[in-house]
Amino acid sequence: MLNDSHVVLCVGCGGVGKTTTCAALGLAAAMRGKRVLCLTIDPAKRLAQSLGLESFDTEAQTIAPEIFAKAGLDVPGSLTVMMLDTKATFDDLVRSLATDDTQRQRILDNVLYRYISTTLAGTQEYMAMEKLYAVKDDDRYDIVLLDTPPTSHALDFLDAPERLVSAIDSPAVRWFIKAFSDSGKFSLNLLQRGAATILKGVSKITGGGFLEQVATFLTEFNALFGSWRERAEMVASALREDGVSYVLVTTPEPMSIREVLFFSERLRDQNMAPDAYVVNRLHRVHDVDASEEAIADAMVKHQLLLGDKAPRRVAEAARQEARLASLNRLNLYALEEAFPEEGTPPAVAYIPDYYRDIHDVTRLAWVAAQIAPQQG
Numbered sequence: 001m002l003n004d005s006h007v008v009l010c011v012g013c014g015g016v017g018k019t020t021t022c023a024a025l026g027l028a029a030a031m032r033g034k035r036v037l038c039l040t041i042d043p044a045k046r047l048a049q050s051l052g053l054e055s056f057d058t059e060a061q062t063i064a065p066e067i068f069a070k071a072g073l074d075v076p077g078s079l080t081v082m083m084l085d086t087k088a089t090f091d092d093l094v095r096s097l098a099t100d101d102t103q104r105q106r107i108l109d110n111v112l113y114r115y116i117s118t119t120l121a122g123t124q125e126y127m128a129m130e131k132l133y134a135v136k137d138d139d140r141y142d143i144v145l146l147d148t149p150p151t152s153h154a155l156d157f158l159d160a161p162e163r164l165v166s167a168i169d170s171p172a173v174r175w176f177i178k179a180f181s182d183s184g185k186f187s188l189n190l191l192q193r194g195a196a197t198i199l200k201g202v203s204k205i206t207g208g209g210f211l212e213q214v215a216t217f218l219t220e221f222n223a224l225f226g227s228w229r230e231r232a233e234m235v236a237s238a239l240r241e242d243g244v245s246y247v248l249v250t251t252p253e254p255m256s257i258r259e260v261l262f263f264s265e266r267l268r269d270q271n272m273a274p275d276a277y278v279v280n281r282l283h284r285v286h287d288v289d290a291s292e293e294a295i296a297d298a299m300v301k302h303q304l305l306l307g308d309k310a311p312r313r314v315a316e317a318a319r320q321e322a323r324l325a326s327l328n329r330l331n332l333y334a335l336e337e338a339f340p341e342e343g344t345p346p347a348v349a350y351i352p353d354y355y356r357d358i359h360d361v362t363r364l365a366w367v368a369a370q371i372a373p374q375q376g
């Protein structure tokens with residue numbers, strides 16, 4: 001997949017390891033000689049620092065080759081990281097769509113714009129797609145990896161372009177704009193009596209200027225719609241092109257598996273298929289004697305000063321780990337059963353739970369080796 005894809009999207013619910021997977025895939029591709037761009041959202045501070053990314057700005061930052069060399073990694077390609085910033089991307093979009101400087105500035109300065117560009121549901125997903133669209137054909141990179149936003153619904157981004165456009169280009173909004181633009185200023189007299197009463201009530205609470213702000217904003221934003229809708233359609237269809245791969249990330253927990261299964265169904269509905277699954281934080285059955293006696297013997301042999309209770313506690317921990325491991329296996333049947341019977345089965349990579357955060361290059365390389373082992 002890393003050899004053939006041009007764009008890879010990592011999808012899954014929050015906390016399952018999407019960002020880690022995305023970074024590890026990026027490293028794996030760079031180790032195969034690719035020039036990689038990782039678009040990421042919320043990298044752990046310590047992981048970013050260990051990659052030498054001190055500032056969290058939206059400029060592309062290429063990881064210094066010395067950092068890989070110091071970790072003993074052979075990386076013939078390159079790894080560039082860019083943080084996604086919803087507001088900055090939205091601002092860029094307004095700049096590119098606006099027809100003149102005053103219009104541009106009025107929109108950017110509007111209170112409502114500031115709200116929509118940061119908090120409106122769907123904006124974050126849409127802007128991630130927008131950014132992806134803007135960089136995917138950049139010939140400085142062979143492959144672009146996208147860490148999708150941690151939405152409660154991992155699949156929101158698929159219809160985010162359409163949803164965001166229709167939220168703003170709705171009958172209610174058109175009605176509002178009409179009330180405003182017929183008279184050139186906002187006039188309650190032009191409205192039906194009922195509506196006027198409601199809006200009068202609203203302006204009592206919000207202060208007189210607020211409705212004006214809303215109307216001004218909507219009117220101006222409306223002027224950009226034509227081209228925005230077109231663009232949103234292009235963005236949406238770019239997600240369905242050849243060379244775009246989907247990696248579904250899950251843990252072995254039932255909730256997370258259910259989410260990922262739901263997501264793969266949604267992809268199939270749209271005539272796309274998940275190309276690979278990553279099952280992260282898997283517990284393993286350890287092939288060691290974890291009886292209390294064996295642990296006590298090992299403590300003597302390795303001169304561990306752990307006290308009398310240690311063998312019992314360690315043995316109990318080992319039993320729990322084994323229980324978790326078999327529970328994980330059971331849960332994963334549900335995932336494997338859902339794979340289509342005909343055709344090539346999707347690739348599945350398993351990443352063990354390392355019990356410690358993946359916060360440095362060396363550990364990231366462990367994950368990379370699990371997901372995409374180097375051949376030869």
Ligand SMILES: Nc1ncnc2c1ncn2[C@@H]1O[C@H](COP(=O)(O)OP(=O)(O)O)[C@@H](O)[C@H]1O
Nearest residue numbers: 014015016017018019020353354355356357358
């Ligand atoms: N296999 C693993 N073993 C140990 N820690 C992990 C593993 N995968 C992820 N983590 C840690 O879990 C946390 C959440 O991972 P992250 O990739 O940021 O999740 P997401 O992006 O899906 O929210 C991070 O601190 C990361 O280092």
Ligand SMILES: [Mg+2]
Nearest residue numbers: 018019042150
């Ligand atoms: Mg994340």
